[in-house]
Amino acid sequence: MEYALEATGLCKEYPGFTLRDVSFALPRGYIMGLIGPNGAGKTTVVKLILNIVRRTAGRIKVFGLDNLAAETEVKSRIGFVLDEMPFYGYLKVDAIASVIAPYYKTWDSGRFEGLCREFELPRRKRVNALSRGMKMKLALAVALSHGAELILMDEPTSGLDPVFRRELLERLSGLIQDGRTSILFSTHLTSDLERVADYITCLREGELVFSTTRDEILEKWALVKGGPDLLDAATGGLFRGVRRGPYGVTALTSDKEEALRRLAGRDAVVERLRLDDLVFFLAHEGSPGREARYE
Amino acid sequence: MSSPAIAAFRKDLRITRVLWAPMAFSYVVFLLMFMNNVWIYLATGACLAFVAAATALGIDDRYQTGPLLAALPGTRRSLVAGRYLAWGAATLAGLGLFLAWTSLALPSFGLRTARLASFVSLKGAAAFLIGTVLAGLVFLPFHFRFGFWRGMWLFTAAGFVFSAAGLGVIAGLVPAEARALASASLLPKPFAATARGLRAFAWLIDGYFGRPAVVGALAGGLALLVYLSYRLSARFYEKRDL
Numbered sequence: 001m002e003y004a005l006e007a008t009g010l011c012k013e014y015p016g017f018t019l020r021d022v023s024f025a026l027p028r029g030y031i032m033g034l035i036g037p038n039g040a041g042k043t044t045v046v047k048l049i050l051n052i053v054r055r056t057a058g059r060i061k062v063f064g065l066d067n068l069a070a071e072t073e074v075k076s077r078i079g080f081v082l083d084e085m086p087f088y089g090y091l092k093v094d095a096i097a098s099v100i101a102p103y104y105k106t107w108d109s110g111r112f113e114g115l116c117r118e119f120e121l122p123r124r125k126r127v128n129a130l131s132r133g134m135k136m137k138l139a140l141a142v143a144l145s146h147g148a149e150l151i152l153m154d155e156p157t158s159g160l161d162p163v164f165r166r167e168l169l170e171r172l173s174g175l176i177q178d179g180r181t182s183i184l185f186s187t188h189l190t191s192d193l194e195r196v197a198d199y200i201t202c203l204r205e206g207e208l209v210f211s212t213t214r215d216e217i218l219e220k221w222a223l224v225k226g227g228p229d230l231l232d233a234a235t236g237g238l239f240r241g242v243r244r245g246p247y248g249v250t251a252l253t254s255d256k257e258e259a260l261r262r263l264a265g266r267d268a269v270v271e272r273l274r275l276d277d278l279v280f281f282l283a284h285e286g287s288p289g290r291e292a293r294y295e
Numbered sequence: 296m297s298s299p300a301i302a303a304f305r306k307d308l309r310i311t312r313v314l315w316a317p318m319a320f321s322y323v324v325f326l327l328m329f330m331n332n333v334w335i336y337l338a339t340g341a342c343l344a345f346v347a348a349a350t351a352l353g354i355d356d357r358y359q360t361g362p363l364l365a366a367l368p369g370t371r372r373s374l375v376a377g378r379y380l381a382w383g384a385a386t387l388a389g390l391g392l393f394l395a396w397t398s399l400a401l402p403s404f405g406l407r408t409a410r411l412a413s414f415v416s417l418k419g420a421a422a423f424l425i426g427t428v429l430a431g432l433v434f435l436p437f438h439f440r441f442g443f444w445r446g447m448w449l450f451t452a453a454g455f456v457f458s459a460a461g462l463g464v465i466a467g468l469v470p471a472e473a474r475a476l477a478s479a480s481l482l483p484k485p486f487a488a489t490a491r492g493l494r495a496f497a498w499l500i501d502g503y504f505g506r507p508a509v510v511g512a513l514a515g516g517l518a519l520l521v522y523l524s525y526r527l528s529a530r531f532y533e534k535r536d537l
Contacts, residue, residue: 014536050366053536072299075368086360088310099309102302103367 003061004028004150004182005049010058012044017206019044022058024201024211029179031172033193033214034186035275036203037283042186043083045203046154049184050080062150076104079148081156085139089128093121093138097145104146115141119164133160140168144175151175151183157192165189169196190275200275204282222256223277225249226268234262241281252281299369303377306364307351308384318347322389323396330400333410334497337419341426344389348382348431349447356443361537371533375439379525382435386427393423418505421513425504428517430454432524440531462492465499473498 005026012019019041026032034042047053049060051071060067062074087096093116101107116123119137127135136156143151151172157165173196175181187193193200194214201211210217224230224239230249231242238259239251252273253259259270322343329335355361364374398415413419433454437446466474466488474495503509 047362051371052362052365054534071370072368072373075366078366080366082362082366084359086358086363088354088358088360090313091310095309099306100367102305103299103369105298 002028004030004063005032005184006059006061007045007049008059008061010045010048010060011056012041012048012053013056014044017041017044019048019206022203022206022208024199024208026182026184026199028063028182029176030198031176031183031185031196032199032201033190033197033275034184034201034203035188035190035193035279036209037279038188039205040203041206042203043154044206046080046082046152046184046186049152050075050078076106076146077149079143079146079151081136081139081143081151081153083154083158085135087127087135087138090126092126093123093130096127096138097142100142107146109145112141112145115144133164136160137164149181151181153183153185153187155187156185157187157189165192172196190279194275202278202282209282217275217278218273220256221252221254221273221278222259223271223273224251224253224259224263224268225271226251226263226266230266230268238262241284243281243284252278299367299373300376300380302367303364303369303374304380304384307377307381310354311351311385314350318350319392322347322392326393326396327400330404330411333414334493336411337414337422338426340389340393341423341430344386344393344423344427345430345434347389348385348427349434350385351381352378352438352443365537371535372529375435375525375529375532378435379521379528382431386424386431389427390420390423394420413501416505417507417510418500421504421510422500425513425517429520432517432520433457436524436527436531439528439535459489459492462489462496464492466492466495469495469498 003025007025008023010019010022017039022041022045024032034045036042044053048055049062049067051067063077065074067074088099091099097109097112101109101112113123115121119141121130121134121137121141127138130138136158137160140156143153157168160168169192172183172185176183185193185197197214199212200214200217202209225248227248228244230251231239235251238253238255240254241252243250253270256270263270322340325339325343326336329339355364365371394415397411397419401412401415414422434446434450437450437453440446441449474491504513
């Protein structure tokens with residue numbers, strides 16, 4: 001299988017935060033969602049791929065090329081949207097394109113103009129006068145104007161209205177139809193990923209929780225709901241996160257088959273998982289003191 | 296020169312373009328204010344060229360564009376090369392404006408500016424460049440290591456210390472009469488030493504900076520410093536997280 005992106009043993013140490021031994025691979029022509037609670041290391045991973053921050057250890061390959069050894073070539077084939085896209089506020093939209101275009105040999109001005117029209121971006125308006133959503137659209141237009149084969153997006157849908165968000169997701173799905181474009185997409189809005197992502201990589205506190213296909217997650221992981229007696233010896237070790245409420249317990253399992261087997265005949269329901277449940281429970285996985293609670 | 300470095304250079308020109316006219320206007324107004332003292336006139340021109348060259352860096356700091364620029368095609372080294380190119384272009388533009396304005400001012404202001412005529416020469420250009428280029432070559436590594444504002448503060452602090460030391464050395468190289476101060480007794484001792492160094496430096500400029508051999512040697516020395524400063528900046532910037 002040909003990979004658009006391979007990260008192996010990625011480490012980055014900051015004061016107060018460490019990204020530890022993160023490995024994942026994104027096959028060419030697919031969309032991968034990067035999920036996890038705040039401070040999980042999603043933005044750090046995107047920044048490491050773009051060499052905005054220096055890795056402490058590990059290796060990143062983009063289309064088989066080391067992202068540091070072949071930095072210029074690798075970046076020429078990447079389109080990116082950063083969480084906070086720092087454009088020059090006093091420049092007009094057109095001028096932003098004229099600043100960025102010389103960096104890309106394959107920059108297509110006609111395509112940029114077309115995307116501005118499609119996104120209803122006023123090209124004569126200064127960036128300072130654009131809303132956060134419009135700035136995000138500008139970042140997207142820039143990212144999509146040079147025929148990038150790998151698109152990295154850090155929280156691209158935050159600040160966008162639901163209509164454009166939906167349109168963007170459809171566009172992203174459309175982009176990969178050529179079989180050559182791949183997308184790595186970090187987001188808090190996991191419902192977006194359920195629509196479009198083929199692969200999901202989950203991080204928590206700088207560590208990889210899993211990196212696998214969306215279908216496998218939805219097949220193997222599940223939510224279990226039951227009474228207060230759900231947590232007993234028979235279900236020991238089955239759950240990776242537990243939420244206790246006044247009327248019962250909701251728990252996350254990574255082995256749906258095993259849960260069904262062990263809970264057969266008991267008053268419990270095994271439900272289909274949503275990705276936001278997954279992030280919520282994994283954020284509280286571990287000691288009982290960190291259990292998710294609701295009152 | 297790699298194409299990402301050229302793109303970075305063009306970027307600096309593009310983002311400062313809106314300021315060229317006001318900067319040029321301010322430049323001539325400031326020069327006009329200091330026409331009565333040729334050395335202050337020269338120093339003002341050189342300092343303003345430094346400020347003009349640093350403007351692009353200030354804009355990038357204002358909008359925190361470091362991560363965006365680092366993510367664009369190219370290496371940290373090419374970003375540094377682009378900065379050095381832009382710095383050089385701004386310095387040369389400052390020199391051009393300085394010489395052009397000084398030439399234009401001469402006929403208009405007559406005798407008051409008679410001594411300025413000596414600056415429209417190889418000597419004037421060399422004196423102007425030695426100040427601005429040296430300052431830039433020292434400042435840029437600070438900038439790439441510490442960022443714009445912290446780098447500027449550290450550069451200023453280091454600049455005071457090393458300028459005072461350098462001027463002290465220069466004062467020791469020239470004859471006593473060339474560094475004598477008319478009112479030395481009025482100045483505290485450390486300032487008097489610096490003032491003597493400045494007088495000695497002015498004497499050196501007057502006497503030697505017009506000689507092609509000296510200018511050639513200065514150009515060679517500056518070229519070596521450009522290389523060392525660039526290598527240091529690139530090394531610093533490659534290690535920085537943005």
